[in-house]
Amino acid sequence: MSIILNNISKQFGDFTALANINLDIPEGELVALLGPSGCGKTTLLRIIAGLEHADRGEVFLKGSEVTDQPIKNRQIGFVFQHYALFRHMTVFDNIAFGLRVKPKKERLHETEIKKKVHALLNLVQLDWLANRFPEQLSGGQRQRIALARALAVEPSVLLLDEPFGALDASVRKDLRLWLRHLHHELNVTSIFVTHDQEEAMEVASQIVVLNKGHVEQQGSPSDIYDHPANAFVSQFIGHTNVFELGQQDTFWLKNSGLPTPETGKVAHVRPHDIGLDKATGEGAQAILKDWQHLGALIRVELLSKDADGGMTTLFAEMPNEQFKALQIDKGDKVAVRIRHAHWFH
Amino acid sequence: MKITAAAHAHKPLSLSDPDGFKYLLITLTLAIIGLFLVLPLATVLTEAFAKGWLTYRDSLTHPDTLAAIRLTLLTALITVPLTTMFGVCAAWAIARFEFSGKNVLLTLIDLPFSVSPVIAGLIYVLVFGAQGWFGTWLSDHDIKIIFAVPGIILATLFVTFPFVARELIPLLQEIGHEEEEAALSLGAGSWKMFFKITLPNIKWGLLYGVLLCNARAMGEFGAVSVVSGHIRGLTNTLPLHVEVTYNEYDFVGSFAGASLLAGLAVVTLVIKTFLEWRQAQDLKSARVASE
16 A cells, blocks of 8 residues: 555644545555545645644555654655746756755766756656746646656655646646556556546546545545445536435336335436436326537436426436437427436435 | 817726826925925035035044944844844744734734834833843943943844834735745755745845845934934944034034935835836746746
C-alpha cells in the first residue's frame, strides 16, 4: 500500500470536515477524491500532503508514518488549483526550484538541473516556453508547468487539487486524457480532487466518493457505477430515476417488471435500464413528453400517471437506432420495462 | 457646453459635465495646492538663498548643522531596519495565522497613528526620565536615555512602527498563501521560502513602507522634541535644528535646514510614485497568472 489513512478526523470550529476516514490506496493508482463541495475532499488531500494537520488519526506514505512530518519531508508533489506558479520566476526557474533548494550535498550540478528541467518541459510538451513568465501562459499551459514543477523532485506521491477546475471546458477535456496517459507513463501514485463525476470516471483508476466528511464508497469507476453502495453514491454518479414506493406508485411499477418491492425501500433505476415499447390502452403506463439528442444516445422524458392522479417524471436513455426503430414521438403512449433496479433504504 | 455634453453622451448622465464644473474644481484644487504647498516650498528656497549661495553653504556646513544631519541619519539608520523587521514579523503573523487577540494586535499597531507624537515623547520621559519609573536605577548605572540619543531613537521607533506592518498586511493577504505552500511542497525550508518566494513578491510594498517610515523617522518633530533636550551639536535632529535656529533669528540657517527636509520630501514623493506603480504592475500580473 502506498498511502494509508487511519481514522483521520478534522474539525473546523463546530464544523466536522472529516470524520474517521480510513483509506488504503495501492501503489501506482490514479485515484479521484470525488464529492460535492464541502465534503472534505480538499481538506483530506491537504492532510495527506502535510499542509493541514488532522485532529486525530495517522497518515502513512510508503509504509512509514508521516503524521507529524512537515510537508518538505514527505516527498510529495502538490499541484494547486490555481497553479501557484512563482510569478517572479520564468517557467524554467519555476521547474528548477525544487532541485535548487535541495541541501548542498544532495543538489545536482547546474548542468544536470538544466538537462532535467528540459526533459520535464519536453514531457509536458512545452519546451518552447522555458523563458516565459507565468502571466504569459494560457491556463492549460500553466497547469502543465505546475505539474512539471511538482514532478521535478521525483515525488513518491502526486497530489492534485481540482486540477482542471479553473480551465475552459475544451482545454479540460484534452488535459484529462493527457493526465491519464502521463500517469500510465510515469506510474506514480496520484490522487486528484474533483467534484465532477464525469471527470472522475474518465480519468481515475480508483474513485473514493466522499460526502459530509465520510467515505461513502471506494472502488473502480465501473464498480461504483454498477454497484453503488448506497443512495448517495447512486444519485451522485450518473443519472438515476428514484422511485419512492408509496402505495400509489406500486401498481404501474409492478407492471413495468419491477419485482415486488420491500416496504420502506427506494428503487434507483438508471435511465439505460428502462426499456420502452409502443403501446395502446391497458399496456401503456406512460406518455412520451419530450426527447433530447445527446449524441450517441437519445434521452426520453416520460410522464406516468399515479393512481391518485399525480404525475411522476422518469428518464430513459437508449441508442439512436433503437429509438428510431420504436417510431414514437411526443404525446405517444408507451409501455415501460424496468430491467434492473438498485434498492436502498 | 452643450457640445461637450453631446460628445460625452455615451457616459452616464451623472458623469457628464454641462456647466464646466470640472474646470471649476480643477482650478480650485490647483489654487489651494499653489497657496498652501507650492508657495511655502518656494519661500523655503528663497529664504535659504536670501543671502546668497555662500551663506547657504556656510550654514549647511556649520558644525551644529552637520551634527544635526548626522544624528538624523543615525536615527533613521537604526529605527528603519528595526521597524522593518518588526513590520515584517507582525504582518506575517497577522496575515498568515489565526490566533485569538489578533484584532487587539492590529489596533495596537495602529496606536501610534492615533496618539499625538508629543504624548509618545512624554511616555518615555515618564518611564525613563529622572523622575520616571526607572529614573533612579538608570542614573545609578549611569545610563542616559532621556535628553540623549537613545531617547530620540525610542521616540522615533514609537512613531514609525506601524508604517511597514500596515503596508504589508493587506499585501500579504492579497497575494495569498499558495505560492508559499508550493515552495514548501517542493522541499524549501521556511527561510528559503521567505527569501525566494515571499520577499520577491512583497518587495515593492516593503520598499514603499520603508520609504514612508524613513521619511517619518527623518522628519519627526513632536515626539523627538520632548525627549531631546535640544542640546546643540548633540541631541538636535534636523527638524529640531530648524526650529532652534529659527527661534534665534538665524533665518538662512533655519531655511537651509528646511530646504534639506523639503528635498527629502520631493525625493520621497518621486520614489513613492515609482513604487506604487511597480506594485500595481506586480499585482496585476499576479491576478492574470492565477486566472
